[in-house]
Amino acid sequence: MGKVAERLGAFSTNRWLVFVAAMWLQSMAGVGYLFGAISPVIKAALGYNQRQMAALGFAKNLGDCVGFLAGALSATLPAWGLLLIGAAHSFLGYGWLWLVVSRQAPALPLWMVSPHGSSLADIINSRASLVPINDIRYHCCYSDVCSSFVGTNYSTYFNTASLVTCIQNFPKSRGPTMGILKAFSGLSSAFLTQIYAVMHTPDRAALIFMIAVGPALVAIGLMFVIRPVGGQNQERPSDYNNFMFIYSICLLLASYLVGVMLLQDFVQLSDSIVVLLTAILFILLVSPLAIPATLTLLRNTERPIEEALLSETSMPVASTSQDKEDQPEVILSEVEEDKTKGINLLPPSQSRKWIVELQAKLGQAAARGKQHQGENFTLMQALANGDFWLIWLSLLLGAGSGLSVMDNLGQMSQAVGFKDAHIFVSLTRC
Numbered sequence: 001m002g003k004v005a006e007r008l009g010a011f012s013t014n015r016w017l018v019f020v021a022a023m024w025l026q027s028m029a030g031v032g033y034l035f036g037a038i039s040p041v042i043k044a045a046l047g048y049n050q051r052q053m054a055a056l057g058f059a060k061n062l063g064d065c066v067g068f069l070a071g072a073l074s075a076t077l078p079a080w081g082l083l084l085i086g087a088a089h090s091f092l093g094y095g096w097l098w099l100v101v102s103r104q105a106p107a108l109p110l111w112m113v114s115p116h117g118s119s120l121a122d123i124i125n126s127r128a129s130l131v132p133i134n135d136i137r138y139h140c141c142y143s144d145v146c147s148s149f150v151g152t153n154y155s156t157y158f159n160t161a162s163l164v165t166c167i168q169n170f171p172k173s174r175g176p177t178m179g180i181l182k183a184f185s186g187l188s189s190a191f192l193t194q195i196y197a198v199m200h201t202p203d204r205a206a207l208i209f210m211i212a213v214g215p216a217l218v219a220i221g222l223m224f225v226i227r228p229v230g231g232q233n234q235e236r237p238s239d240y241n242n243f244m245f246i247y248s249i250c251l252l253l254a255s256y257l258v259g260v261m262l263l264q265d266f267v268q269l270s271d272s273i274v275v276l277l278t279a280i281l282f283i284l285l286v287s288p289l290a291i292p293a294t295l296t297l298l299r300n301t302e303r304p305i306e307e308a309l310l311s312e313t314s315m316p317v318a319s320t321s322q323d324k325e326d327q328p329e330v331i332l333s334e335v336e337e338d339k340t341k342g343i344n345l346l347p348p349s350q351s352r353k354w355i356v357e358l359q360a361k362l363g364q365a366a367a368r369g370k371q372h373q374g375e376n377f378t379l380m381q382a383l384a385n386g387d388f389w390l391i392w393l394s395l396l397l398g399a400g401s402g403l404s405v406m407d408n409l410g411q412m413s414q415a416v417g418f419k420d421a422h423i424f425v426s427l428t429r430c
Contacts, residue, residue, distance in 0.1 A: 010296050013229045015169040016242065017292040019177070021225040022162035023246075024285065025083075026181045028215040029158040030188035031094075032064040034207070035148075037193070041204040045101045056148050063093075063149040067156030071379070079161040080223035086157030087216035093151020094212035100147070102205045154215060159185070161226060168228045172235065176243045183250050190257040191281070197264060198278045200271055242291050253284050 011017060035057060043053055074082060099105035162181055170177045192214065196207050260277050263269070269277075382388045 007296055011292060012225075014292040014295060015229050016295060017289075018169055018226055018229055019166055020288045020292065021222045022166050022181055023184045023288065025158055025162050025218060025222055025226060026184040027188050027191050027285070028218045029155045029162070030185040031090075031192060031211045031215065032060055032152045032155060033186070033189040034192060034211060035060050037189075038204075038208050038211070041208065042097075042101055045103070045205065055145055059145045059149040060152045063152035064155055066153065067160065070156040070160040073157075074160050074164055079165050079226050079228075082157045082161040083219040083223040083226070086154040086161070087219040089150055089154035089157065090219075091212055091216040093147045093149070093154070094208055095151075097147040097151060098205060098208040098212055101208060102203075151212070155185075158215070158219065165226050165228055169230075173239065173243065176247075180243075180246055180250060183254075187250075187253060187257065190254075190261070191285075194257065194260065194278055194281055197274055200274070236295070238295075245291065246288055249284060249288055253281075256281065256284065 039053055039057070042048065042056065048056075070082060070085075073085070077085075096105065163178060166177045166181060167174050192207075192210060195214070196210060199206060199210075260281070263277075264274070377385065377388075
């Protein structure tokens with residue numbers, strides 16, 4: 001029993017288990033891409049025109065992008081606190097939208113939207129439709145605009161909790177970690193569409209209900225798993241192979257979802273076949289659990305990298321002068337991983353000279369309180385950094401170029417005679 005408890009404890013604190021849980025969470029964090037599938041339902045149920053649908057789409061995009069509050073709270077709240085807030089946003093926002101669409105609740109009156117008689121919906125309506133904000137015809141969609149904003153804003157809390165936690169657990173593999181998590185976020189609309197196909201219900205509003213409940217349940221179920229677990233002490237030589245395995249799972253999932261959706265669109269499948277295809281999808285989603293399980297079983301045969309290095313060197317600390325000689329090696333080891341991969345090709349004299357100059361620059365930057373690449377930045381330090389604004393500008397100009405098409409893809413597909421608009425929306429995310 002003692003060994004079993006020890007194995008379970010090691011499994012629960014394995015950083016790869018946290019990473020797999022974050023992947024599952026991200027698979028529910030991109031439902032904003034499903035707006036193109038639910039927009040025809042909202043438009044038909046509430047009788048909205050295209051201008052009002054544009055207002056809802058703008059509110060959805062705004063909620064998906066405004067993450068300042070989630071970022072600020074991440075400095076004071078643990079990951080489970082962010083996930084609880086995100087679950088509440090999803091349940092309340094999309095839950096109320098489902099009640100309104102299914103005619104089980106009336107639209108909110110104007111005085112509940114804003115205490116001043118005008119609200120964010122006023123600005124959104126005037127921005128999206130270029131009509132006067134006091135036009136009484138658009139007051140009916142105020143509650144739905146706010147519900148769309150609040151509901152989609154949950155993704156910022158999910159993204160912050162999962163990305164920040166995994167970056168802390170994988171400090172030297174930030175690129176692969178973020179890429180895999182965002183890939184699962186992009187596939188989330190396809191996952192939910194396949195689950196909706198299993199429900200086999202004629203009620204189109206059921207998709208909105210699933211969006212309201214599904215992410216909240218997943219977040220509550222994983223909120224105590226996603227946490228920092230000291231990942232810098234768990235680096236192993238097999239990490240590269242583990243990332244390659246998860247990359248292959250991502251590609252296999254995307255290919256499988258494309259094939260399944262095309263098959264369901266062109267062939268009339270029975271309910272049992274659809275359930276079987278969905279079960280295979282869940283098996284693929286669970287398969288990355290093999291990594292933390294294997295590492296837990298083999299934890300005595302494969303030692304962490306730092307432990308292996310210590311056992312090889314095993315040099316005692318003799319004096320403070322030795323500490324001073326060791327400190328530059330730590331700094332250079334961080335830099336060499338990012339910038340000095342080809343330094344061994346230089347002659348010894350040039351390589352030593354280059355390292356000394358770089359180390360002097362790093363020391364001067366540290367004395368001025370500036371960070372170098374790879375270190376953590378505060379918000380104010382990031383705002384004062386030119387690289388931050390270059391990334392911000394590139395995202396501003398390029399990341400949202402296809403949002404208008406995706407938001408209206410469902411209505412466009414219906415206009416040309418296709419009934420299942422959610423299939424086209426999901427295919428764009430695979």
